[in-house]
Amino acid sequence: MLPYRPRRYAIGERRRLRIADAHLNTVAFLCAEQEVSPGVTAVVPGATAFFVLMPEDDFWISYVVTARHALEEIGARPIILRANRGDQFEDLPPIDRNDWFTHDTADVATARFRGEGFALSAIMPGDFVGADYQYRVTNPGMRMFTLEGQAQGQAQGVSPTARVEVGHEVFFIGLFIQHAGRKRNLPVARFGQISRMPVEPVTYQNPDGSYSEALAYLVECRSWGGHSGSPVFWRHPVIQHVAIDALEDTPEHLRSPEGKLWVQNPDADMVGFLGLVSAHFDISKKAETEGDIQGSITTAVNSGM
Secondary structure, three states: OOOOOOOOOOOOOOOOOOOOHHHHOOEEEEEEEEEEEOOEEEEEEEEEEEEEEEEEOOEEEEEEEEOHHHHHHHOOOOEEEEEEEOOEEEEOOOEOHHHOEEOOOOOOEEEEOOOOOOOOEEEOHHHEEOOOOEEEOOOOOOOOEEOOOOEOOOOOOEOOEEEOOOOOEEEEEEOOOOOOOOOOOOOEEEEEEEEEOOOOOEEEEOOOOOEEEEOOOEEEEOOOOOOOOOEEEEEEEEEEEEEOOOOOOOOHHHOOOOOEEEEEEEEEEEEEEEEEOOOOOEEEEEEEOOOOOOOEEEEEEEOOO
16 A cells, blocks of 8 residues: 555646635734825724733733834824724724833734724734744644634644744735725735744844844735735645554654654645735836936835845
């Protein structure tokens, strides 16, 4: 008997890609009032926030998380969260600026979230990829919970650990600023691959023109305005224990005393929370002018990183 192998794909056929509703529902939009026409103001979404549940004593406390620079860009204006409730969105009362906690160096800000009855899911501590780049399955029976505590998925019989590496696939959920949704928040999923691990700090520019450094992943992806603060998820085929028949024709490295083998299952995913979208890098490009204006101008082109 030959050892188990995952099914092969035909030329041009890709592995199944599907984003669960639980992941799409982790986000709300970060909004602020701005002038949309002379003398007319409106609440306009400009960035993404997501939700995390953390244990505290005998309770679970919900937090909203976003990029620190998104708050800095709002400035002194009220910080408003827009979240889905039923079949429409609702603008929550502004969160007092003093209730936001910002990291000294990382591009992260968080505040307590006390809303009820919203169509939201939260990221749990067991969903986090560790600081050692290992994803550990701490609770195989329960992976994603809503704020009301309802289990959203299962990942049973998988390897207890998996390591994040260059080339692995990621996706993030965020605001498509050109069409946020007229009645409901309509977040989009975008995709990419890890291009570099956090080997050394990356320098990035702050809204006030100053520069900061952060230990960060570099990801090849399509990112633009509105994705700041988006939760980033790492996905990888589930690594399962499969029974094998350790016969003489089974290669030595595939045998195990228990008669089992760890293999990738390309038709099932393990998904871990990796971090949030902080920034993209631009490339300066000169463009020539035409007509009455002579010379050239410099514009920014998204590097896709």
